[in-house]
Amino acid sequence: MTSVDLVVVGAGIVGLAHAWHAVQRGLSVTVVERDEHAAGASVRNFGHGCFTAQDGVAFEYAMTAREEWLKLAAAAGFWLRESGTVVVARHDDERAVLEEFATVREIQLTDDLPVDGVGGALLPLDIRVNPREAVHAIAALLAERGVTFHWSTNVLTVEPGLVRTTRGEIRCRATVVAVGHDLDRFFPCLAEERQVRRCQLRMLRVAHGGVIDPAVLTGFSMLRYDAFARCPSTRKVRERLTNDHPELVEAGLNLMFTQLPDGSLTIGDTHHYSRTVDPYLPEHLDDLVLTETARLLGVPRLHVLERWRGIYASAPEPFLTATPAPLIRAVSVTSGIGMTTALGLAPAVLDDLLQEM
Template sequence: MTSVDLVVVGAGVVGLAHAWHAARRGLSVAVVERDEHAVGASVRNFGHGCFTAQDGVAFEYAMAAREEWLKLAAEAGFWLRESGTVVVARHEDELAVLEEFQDVREIQLTDDLPVAGLKGAHLPLDIRVNPREAVHAIARLLAGRGVAFHWSTNVLTVEPGLVRTSRGEITCRAAVVAVGHDVDRFFPGLAERHEVLRCELRMLRVAHGGVVDPAVLTGFSMLRYDAFNRCPSTEKVRERLAHDHPELVEAGLNLMFTQLPDGSLTIGDTHHYGRTVEPHRPEHLDELVLTETARLLGVPSLHVLERWRGIYASAPEPFLTAAPAPLTRAVSVTSGIGMTTALGLAPAVLDDLLQEL
């Protein structure tokens, strides 16, 4: 039987964030992950630290997380770009949002655009990482510093002071369950009370010949990031896009892309919500995304290299941090911004949890 101070269930970015901060506080930590390495939402996203467009407590977590990402990239040796984000205005109402956004955040309007548009806003604090390598590099760093990883191991029950797994029991002083949308597998009543759903997003990787250093957001993105809601003109953008592109707005399109180190672009993404995600999705939604992205890039068509779907937790509140049992916390980022905020959220969770010890 293994004994540690803290067991973390889940080796995605939320779980690793808690392991990182706990280890830095001198706690002994074990991470239990059902797969042989992280394969969920933490490796299926844009790799975009979209700090500037968050609002409220999410903005606080995001800005704290930014500093941690820089530390981790330096210590773990993974690729990170501090190239920011360009939000492109392709319509006068979108330009009005960007002009209003200058009163919300310290940004600069720019004519230096990597795509076609009237004007853009550069958000200099945002970052990019390669999500296909970053979480794995963090796990290796933590393992090298004494965090015990139990890969390919299912957690059966989480009880105060004890985590039962498919490979044996681990005694602990405290536990953090960071399994994203699968929180309902462990604590179904808690998930129901917090109205946790699964959000399926569809993404693609396409070939591209040029260099686009910043992440690129569009008017569709303005409808999905909370800080833009402070801008009065955002509602005009919403109304126009709903009129001109009803199917894309209904599908929750966030038309954006980021570039991977090999030059290809990660593009997307559409969203579909439900307690259970159905396996079949219509191809025409991907075709619409490809068409809109090609128009954004000013090219006739795009060559698809990969397609995939991600699934993350969604709920009315952006974060679920609950105590289903003594010395236990269930933690999910329920707003699709886990990469952006988890490293800032984890210290607040640990502060609260360790008060019980």
Template sequence: MKLMTELSDKHYDVVVVGGGIVGLASAYAAVKKGLSVALVERESQNKDASVRNFGFVTVSGQRRGEHWQRAMHSRNIWAEIAPQAGIEVEHSGLHMLIQRPEAMSVAEAFLKTEMGESCHLLSQAEMNEQAPYLKEGLGVLYSPHELRVESNTAIGKLAHWLNQSQGVDFYNKTAVHSIELPVVHTSRGTLHARYCVVCSGSDLHSLYPDTLAQANATLCTLNMMRVMPKTSFKLNAAVMSDLSFARYDGFAQLPEAKGLIHLLDDIQPAERKAGVHLIVVQSLDGSLIIGDSHDYSDKELPFRDSYQDDLILKEFHQIMNVGEVDIIQHWSGVYPSAENVVFKASPEKGVVVGSITSGTGASTGFAFGEELINLVLESK
């Protein structure tokens, strides 16, 4: 990738601030409209939520309506771009093991909605063939939409492709300090643009803090692990459990979910309190990323509680029959969280700030990037 070592005196149509998935998606949306784009990232490359996530592009489970549609649209863009950008889709689809009658009621209700149209319950024979590593349950809800990419490399590959094939200029190790269009003030000098889109992720304080305060977001910290099974196996689709039916809005906001939520609050209080639910995805080397927990205290502390990992591992072994695993990596990540799933606003003419406030940017970022570009073009 060719990074701009000197600030250009070129006048860009759009300067995008932030090299996470939302910034990259906004850059792509602008390029598709024929606009010239510069992307400014303060680090050598993104080191935040966009590279720390599961790379789990999830459709089923996203909040019903507009957000579910964002996810479906974004998933289609991932599928189109990934091969061009050299990004491997490691597996697709989702298996949700149903362990309790209350979860079965949620799955059945979901299947009757428009969100469940292409999803179905696996037959016993399908379960044996497609997910032999799942423990016995009442059934498996299958969704075909999901994609899994390796985020910690996919984000760099996407940036490289935008640079090499789509003509986006990248200014890394460059922090944007303020915007007075047509001038964008950075730590290395000035850039010029007609429009500016700010996608600063969980940094709610540096640029337009008053505008971002309207998002009413707190910072949510998540614990994640990479484990290596002692006996190797191939995961055919991402895996989730009953806890996810009680957590993901697309399921949990269905009236039929009330019974499951009460039950899990009763029988798995520690998991519910720590915001633990289970996502399992696999990398090409056979290792699994498993998580996660959710701490909404806004503290964003560097210390991680091991009991949360214990809860995640307990749920993992509860539903998967894959023997012992070695934990080979731990990490945490942060995203802004609010009642509304996204926040976008135009604090002044030609400028838009946008943030995904539901921890779903890998799944919905491409659609959201298009919305930010449309909004900024209307803002003049």
């Protein structure tokens, strides 16, 4: 039986963020992951650090996370672009939102757009990483710095001071359970109390011939990022899009894309909420994303290279941190912004946990 200061259950970005900050505090850490490598929400996303459009505590976490992403990219050697985000306004009410947003955040209004529009804004602090490599590189870096990883290992029970796994027992001073939407597999009553559901996303990778360095958001994105809610004109955008494109709003479309290092675009995405994800994948949702992205890019059609379904935890509050038992923390980003905020959330959780240790 081994013994460490901290066991982290889950090797997605939330779990790795806790391991990263724990090691910097001098703690010994073991990470337990059921798969042979991270394969969930942390590798199925846009790779977009959308820091500027967050609000409240999420904005605070995001700005802390930004600095940590830069440190990790330098230390682990993974690809990171500080190219910002361009929000494209394709209607006058969307341009009005951006003009109002410029009074809330330090952004740059611009007409230099990668796609057609009536105006836009550059959010210069946002970053891009390749999600298909970043979390794996972080795990490798942590292993080099002494973190023990038990891959392909299921956790059977989590108790104060003890984690039982399919590879044996681990004694520990404290445990962080960071399993995203699978919180209900460990603490079903807690998940019910916090109204945790699964959010299913439809995303695609398509071929593209040019270079679009920043991430690109649209008016549909304004309906999904909290900081835009500060802008009075956002209500008008919502009303117009709901009237003109009810099916797209109903599907929870966040029309956006990011470019991968090979030039292809990650595009999406739609949102569907349920406690259990049905296996069926209605083709019309992909058709919606493809049609609207082609229109955004000004091309007749797009060539699909890959399709996938992402799933993340969703709840009324954007972050879930709970103490189901002494010296145990259940942690989940329940708002789809784990890549953006986890590296800022983790130190706050550990500061609290260390007071109890």
